[in-house]
Amino acid sequence: MLIVMCGLQGTGKSTIAGQLARELSAPVLPVDPVEVALWAAGIDRDQPTGLAAFVVVGALAGTMLRLGQTVVVDAVNDAEVARQQWRDLAARHEVLLRFVEVVCSDPDLHRQRLDDRRDVGIAGDAEPTWESVEARREGFEGWDDERLVLDSVAPISDNVLRALAYVRGS
Incomplete structure (x- = not known):
């Protein structure tokens, strides 16, 4: 199975992804640290490192799917092109695809989480500003794939249980 976690930075997506993956004994493949690693390797930021990170994670996910493993991206x-990459990958490997979108319905809490990430340097200097996160919100408008939407205002444990039920089809 290919599980694709989606959502704006600072919503709690990575926290839920990690706990979900632990429950499923599945690897998590995060795109942001791959991009930071590309920068650390000396690839200039004016290069399409975001796209390169998606391609790298897609290749790794394909390898794991070929081995029969469930993967959490x-x-x-x-962006629709990003979501299409995962649809195509799941189809190529003939595995079930589950999208899980994480939102934060409390804008003040969302902004605080984003600021807290920057304070501890979770993904190096790739941390976005509140304005850049808000600008990306429109990319989800009109998205009509079947998916589970989790609100990270709810307790993490509740969201993980909902995600487990969804990916297991129960």
């Missing part, structure tokens, strides 16, 4: 996935 962790990325914003606000």
